[in-house]
Amino acid sequence: MFKERLLTPGPTIIPQKVLQAMELPMLHHRSEVFKKELKKACEGLRWLLSWDNDPLFLACSGTGAMEASLLNVCKPGDTIITVNGGVFGGRWSKIAERLQLKAHEITVEWGCPVTEEQVREAVTKNPDARAFCIQHSETSTTVLHPVEKIVREVKRLAPHILTLVDGISACATAPVPGDPSVVDIFIAGSQKALMLPPGLSVVALSARAWKAVEETPRRSLYFDFLLERKSLASGETSWTPASTLIVGLNAAIEMFREEGLEAMYKRHLTLSRMCHAGMRALGCELLAADAPCPSVTGFIPPQSIDADKLRTETRTNYGVRLAGGQGLFKxxxxxxGHMGFVDPFDAITGVSAIGLTMNKLGASVDVGAAVSAMMKELQS
Ligand SMILES: Cc1ncc(COP(=O)(O)O)c(C=O)c1O
Known part of the structure; x- marks a missing residue:
């Protein structure tokens, strides 16, 4: 018997309850039954995100939602400020280039969070910037940026700058970092802690962001937020939606409601602390040790062990699938990954499998000590 365990930062494990909801006979997306599902998903997301208006549903992955957001609030020639401390921060600038926007990058050392000082300097240098773009958790470096403090500072210095927050890997693992008075656009993606397959993105906009959308020349048909808002007002999406995933989202949100938001965020923090304690006990260096995100733990194995080999061997010997590095960290x-449908015992299994693999690869680590360190965190 070989049991596979998906411990990657997306896609993630999908609970049985969500799978069963998505297995029901296909609904037509213009039917009354589906309209009810869409309405329920809007209500559920308003609750989950503590948002004051309905979010949009896009049938695309997270990158599509990032691009759609910039397309809808910026025009060619606009300047945006981006926080580039990893692969996903860098993605804002890549999108900007394609959309003919000027990106002023705040370069952040990989593994570190951006500081208020860096942001103040960038905003002061670019007072006419149209938007400020950041990740809540930078999945590639496992950093949680102090976004709430940062967006409040941006708004204090320049209230006209729109704040765009990529919450793709943070949503449902940590509270949304601010309400629509300071966060103008918040983006979430299905294949992360929302516990769904890939293919659905959610974009929530503030009243200020909606005003900006109204003022911005339309440049895309598929990603026209004004069309989407109009369709949503009549209970539909403009194009064929990722309807099965929207049905699944309602089942996932029911599970979130049962657990409660505070308990859910606390569980993710506990998982992060457990994984840090376990990996430290195995002699590995932790990434982002001072600003870890609650959804994923990154570590550097000892020099004698090749990171990619460790990952492959952990998967082939113990069925635990982990993620490798991206970009500079490749x-x-x-x-x-410990986001979504992950409990402490999944984390213990994952870290134990890594420890056993390290020993297979020639290290001499005490796997029991790692489990014990994790148990201590669990019970603290
Ligand atoms: C923080 C963050 N932003 C953006 C993306 C890109 O999302 P997608 O791969 O769904 O396009 C990811 C995916 O891992 C992510 O973690």
Whole structure:
């Protein structure tokens, strides 16, 4: 018997309850039954995000929602400020280039969070910037940026700058970092802690962001937020939606309501602390040790062990699938995803499998000590 365990930072494990909801006979997306599902998803997301208006549903992955957001509030020639401390921060600038926007990058050392000082300097240098773009958790470096403090500072210095927050890997693992008075656009993606397959993105906009959308020349048909808002007002989406995932989202949100938001965020923090304690006990260096995100733990194995080999061997011997490094960190780090439908025993299994693999690869680590360190965190 070989049991596979998906401990990657997306896609993630899908609970049985969500799978069963998505297995029901296909609904037509213009039917009254589906309209009810869409309405329920809007209400559920308003609750989950503590948002004051209905979010949009886009049938695309997270990158599509990032691009759609910039397309709808910026016009060619506009300047945006981006926080580039990893692959996803860098993605804002890549999108900007395609959309003919000027990106002023705040370069952040990989593994570190952006500071208020860096942001103040960038905003002061670019007072006419149209938007400020940041990740809540930078999945590639496992950093949680102090977004709430940062967006409040941006708004204090320049209230006209729109704040765009990529919450793709943070949503449902940590509270939304601010309400629509300071966060103008918040983006979430299905294949992360929302516990769904890939293919659905959610974009929530503030009243200020909606005003900006109204003022911005339309440049895309598929990603026209004004059309989407109009369709949503009549209970539909403009194009064929990822309807099965929207039905699944309602089942996922029911599970979130049962657990409660505070308990859910606390569970993710506990998982993060457990994984940090376990990996430290195995002699590995932790990434982002001072600002870890609650959804994924990154570590650097000892020099004698190749990071990619460690990952492959953990998967082939123990069925635990982990993620590797991206960009600058390619081949250098390993990431344990613990977002969504993950409990402490999944984390213990993951770290134990890594420890056993390290020993197979020639290290001499005490796997029991790692489990014990994790148990201590669980019971603290
Ligand atoms: C923080 C963050 N932003 C953006 C993305 C890109 O999302 P997608 O791969 O769904 O396009 C990811 C995916 O891992 C992510 O973690």
């Amino acid at each position: 081949g250098k780090i390993v990431r344990i």
